[in-house]
Each structure stands twice: as C-alpha cells, then as structure tokens.
Amino acid sequence: MRSNPTPSSSRQDWTLVIGPRSGWFELHLADLWRYRDLLWMFVRRDFVAVYKQTILGPIWFFIQPLLTTLTFTIIFSGVAKMSTDGLPPMLFYLAGTTPWNYFATCLTKTSTTFKDNANLFGKVYFPRLITPLSIVVSTLIQFAIQFFTLVIALGWYLLQGADIHPNLSGILIGTPLLILMLGGLGLGCGVIISSLTTKYRDLAFLVTFGVQLAMYATPVVYPLAVAPTEHRFWLELNPIAGIIEAFRSLYLGAGTFSWGLLGYSAGFTTMTLLLGILIFNRVEKTFMDTV
Amino acid sequence: MSQSVIQVDKLSKLYRLGEVSTGTISHDLNRWWHRVRGRDDPYAMVGQVNDRSRKGESDYAWALQDINFKVAQGEALGIIGRNGAGKSTLLKILSRVTAPTSGSIKVKGRIASLLEVGTGFHPELTGRENIFLNGAILGMRRHEIRQKLDEIVDFSGCAAYLDTPVKRYSSGMTVRLAFAVAAFLDAEILVIDEVLAVGDGEFQKKCLGKMTDVADSGRTLLFVSHNMGLISSLCKRVILLEEGRLSLDAPASEGVMSYYTHGRSTPYKADFSNRQRPLSGHGATLLAGAVEDLSGVAVAEIDIRSGFQVRMRYRLETDTRTGPFPNFHVTDSAGNYVFVTAPLNTRLLTGSGVYDAVCHIPGYLLNDGTYFIGLALTFMEKGVKVAFFEKDALCVNIIDPIHATLDSDRNGYSGHVPGPIRPRLDWCVSQLS
Ligand SMILES: Nc1ncnc2c1ncn2[C@@H]1O[C@H](COP(=O)(O)OP(=O)(O)OP(=O)(O)O)[C@@H](O)[C@H]1O
C-alpha cells in the first residue's frame, strides 16, 4: 500500500486523471500489460466454462471439424469434383478449415464483446480490450484440438506413404506467425464489428452469416491456384487467402506460398488491428450509457 | 490537513434521453413503419412523455453539473441526495465505468468500487475464483490476492461455499463476498454505492465496523446511502447532490439535516411572520419557532447529554374565551411519532397579544438522530379547533459524541443504540448467590 506519501511529493502526482473522451491515440496499451493477470483469469474462465458445462464441449471441437471435412469431401471433392491440389481431400480440407476456424471463431466471438459483457462492464473498470484479447487466447484451445486432429491425419497419411512433403523447418517458424496473423485479423475485425454493433445488437446475426459466406471467398475448400488468372487478383485481395495458402503449403507442401501475399496479409492485419483498437477505445468510454 | 487523494473539477455528465435506439434494428424499423403510417411509437416507454427533463424540449439531461470537491486522504465522505440526484453517476465516473462529458477527476491511488447491487462476479466461477478475478480486475497480482484470501473468506462468512459457483449464492451472500473483496483488497480508495441494504443486520454492522477501520487506517471512503443513520455514524463530512448539482458540502449532521429539510437554510430556526399565506386560523397566527440550547441560542445540533428548548412565538389577534394551548409534535426522521407535548396551564391566557411558548426537553430523552418538530396551537371549545399546525416546522440533530461518553454511559459499546428515545433509567442489579 502506498500510504503515507512523503510530504515532499507534490500535489500534482496523481496516479489517474479521469476526463472526457481521451484523444484518438491515447490507447493505454501499457494498462493491458499491467492487467495481464486478468487476461489469464478470463482465459481460464472461458476454459472452465466450456469444460464445466458439458462433457461434449471439448469433444465437439473434435467432431465438428471432422464432420465439416467429411461434408466437404463428399460435396466438393466427391460430387463437384473440385481440385484439392492433388492431395487427399480429407487432409486438404482439414488443413484449410483448421486455420479458417480459428480466424472465424475469433471474429464471431469478439464481435459480441460489448453485448456479452454489458453486465461486467457496468460494474467495474479494467481495460476493456482484455476481454476480446482473452477470447483470442482461449480460442487457441479449440485451435489446438483441431490442429491435433490435422497432425494425426497427416501422420497417418505419411505412414501410408502418401506423396506429401511438409516443410518441417518452415512449420516451426511459420506456424506461430500464421496463428498470430489469424488471431490478430480475427480480433481486429471482431472488435470493429463489436463497436459498430453497439447500436443495433441484432445485426450480429449478419456476422455469422457473413463469416460463412466469406469462407467461400477464401481458398479453404479449393486451392488458390484453381482460380482463373483474371479473377485471381480479387481472391488475393482477401487477406486471409495468403495465410491459409501459406499454412497449407507448410504442412502439406502444396499450394501457393507467396511472401508478397503474406506481407500483404501482415500489413492488412496490422492496419485492421490498429483501426479496431482505435474504434473500440472510442466506444468503450460511453457504451455503458446506452445499455 | 492531509493531502487530497481525489480532486473533482467542474465535472459534468450529460445523458441522452428521448429517441434512444431500441437496440435492435427490427424494433427501429418497426417504429419507423408505425410512424410512416401515423401510428404511435410502439416502444415508447410509459411515463417518458411527462418526464420533467423533457420540458425543456431537449433530449438531453444533465445528470451532473459543475461538481467540484476534494477528498483528503483517510476521509470518509458521505454522498447523499434524493433518487436521481446523480450519486450513482458520480461514483460510476469515479470508477471509470462511464466517462464524464466535461471536467475531470484526479485520483491518487487505486479505487475499489462496489456499485449498486450487481457485482463484477462471474456466475459460473466459484467464490474463490471470483475473488481472484476481482483482485485481478483491481490490477492486483495473484500472490497479492493470495495473501488476503483468508481474511476475505473469513469476513464474508462464505467459507462453506467457497468452491461453489457464485450463481448458487443468495443475493445477500453475493454482497457479502463482494464487500469483503472490495474492502480487503489493497485499494487506497473504497467507493460504495447503496449495496449493503441487501445484507442482514449482523452483516451490515460488520460492514460498518470494517468501513470505520478502513477510514481509520488512512484509506479513503466514499459512501452513498439513503440511510442517514449510517451516513452520520460513518462520515464526518457529506456532500449533498440535488438534481445533479452539488448543493452542500458540509459536516455530516448539517448535511443530513439539509437532506431532510430539502435544503432550507436554518431548519432549526424559522420565521413564519412574512409568509405569503400566514399560518393562522381562529384568530391566531404562527410567527416563529426555534430550537435553542439552554442559554437561548438557536442551534442545529444538540449533545444527547444536555437538554434543549423549543420556542414558538404566536399572536392572538383578538381576545378569546378559552386560552388556546400550544403543542409540539416530535417525529423521527422516518416520520414516526415520538411524542406530543403541551402545557397544562394556558386556559387563562385569553387576551390578544404576542406569546412565547417554550418547552424544555431534557437531555437523555431523545436518542441520537434527526428529529422534526411540528408546531401547533389548539383551542378546546365545542370540540377541538386547530388554529395552525405546521408539520416538521423545525429540525434538530441529536448527536452522541461517542468518544466522550464511551466509558461512562455506554459500557464501552460503540455501535448504534436503536430506538427513538434513550432515557436514563434507574436500575438495580444485585448479586443473589
Ligand atoms: N444511462 C442513462 N441514460 C440516461 N439517463 C440516465 C442514465 N443513467 C442515469 N440517468 C439519469 O441520470 C440521473 C441521475 O441518476 P443516478 O443513477 O446517478 O441517480 P442516484 O442519485 O444514484 O439515484 P438513486 O438514489 O435512485 O440511486 C437520473 O435522472 C437518471 O435518470
């Protein structure tokens, strides 16, 4: 406790100055670091919530990607005969949906930050950004389970002697970077949406729908290479395209790995994240007045 | 004078009223569709139209306006005011739940706050996990919280439920835990808004004791309550908010009195002679009234140990057949009657003229607290005829300077002694075997 401040300490050494909306660029990011324990508490809370609620919770993480993959295999590969870059369809789809799901979950979950936490936000102060950040971290659990599924499938195919060439050294360096980009992009978009939907909560249903649509605009169920060259530019504008292609080329050794695309994704992610934090900080200060 | 830990400068908060979005686009579309067809707004809230804030044809209302005050380290400040005066808004801004429209608050030290009844608890987590969560919300590190855990659990009395999810707690238990967390975690400033009402009597007492400790240990306390008894026993100073403005910053007893008397300046001394509608009837008029100490000086505050007098001045315009008798009606702050008193020998005072009626009230009759005195004059001829009756005309604060009386009169007990009166009675306690 900082009791008994020395008389010499001037009257000006306030630890906190509360004022009207601060400037656009006072982001108080240092506060986030001070509250890192809270971040872990929230991550733990999300974790506990999943496990305490149902035994099916964690299993669902397994089943869901498997079912999706199966569906994709039947429809896109079996019926529509879409290319999978010469890879086993199962593996191809798993390698696409694993990173995509991480991004999509981060986005949809963070996009309801204000709505989900109105109660807590109304009672106590802490840097609000901690909540969406904790979601991005706790979604890693889901990612890990799906990733594990992918690794097992990959191992199985490798044992069968399938013609797959994972780039091992690339995986070690690339995976964390790609995850960081996926999480950052999901967080950025989610946070922007959550700020914009404080007025109309029910617009949030559009988000789920939009994310589903966006998957088809992303090379998840098809390789980027199948796109006709004149349309390819538009697909490459999608910042996730580069990330997913890179992920697949690291793990399955097929696909378009392009530093240019990745650089573009990284730049886009940074900008989105920055913009998201700016808007979020703006909204958080007066959000409580409108609930 | 110790240094300020909170300094509030020109703080204002504007709330938007009126056409606030319904929160869902379908509702807003529906509302728009109704308006297009010339129908009423299907979501207009009952009572919203004749709201007093709408008179000024503005959709905005100031919940706080130009508030200035300072709080010194170790001070216990009470914040009082009627419903909607802006107390909670002030605490919310202080706790950074919402931002002010203009002005600023400068703070030295960490703030732990307990705003209204709900708390920052997560229902799925256990009590223990929530203690850590709340500590982390305060910006404390895990090991700091662990040191306090036992004290918190002990104080809240929820030890048996520590590993039960908070959603299974009763609302009283939740408040207990929340208070314990806020009071024991290392924040230099404790902010409490009207929450203890949910706890039972025993716990309220415990909280009161804890809050006194908090203030004594050099931490600063800001406390909102409608319970003037709590306020006066806990706080030396109060600020009174009225419709968003700070109308009084004064010692507790003065503030409490002002709260009861709607800010009339000297409620212990009133002049009724130049009222627009004089208080008169049956040829008698109320002129003035006052609460005085034994030397005849009007005072607001009376030590419980000493007596005081109530004076009423009235005029009889004409001679009367039977002399009227003055009577005083003493009620407590909740409006309950304590007693009515009247003199017995006024039948012969029948001539016209100005009269002074003085009633002496001994020490150790009224308990400590705020009391109202109604002034009345009554004729008894062919039934009861009330010349005038000014309810709650005067107000007096009986105070019990605890430290002075602690040993002699209270057997060392320092809590509140309940009841409207506190007479000193003869006792006989003898040892039988
Ligand atoms: N979110 C809001 N939007 C619009 N007006 C609000 C909002 N919150 C509070 N107000 C208004 O601000 C004023 C002050 O409210 P506040 O809750 O601070 O009162 P209070 O003094 O705490 O009252 P009480 O004694 O009932 O708790 C009220 O007129 C209230 O209607």
Ligand SMILES: [Mg+2]
């Ligand atoms: Mg309130």
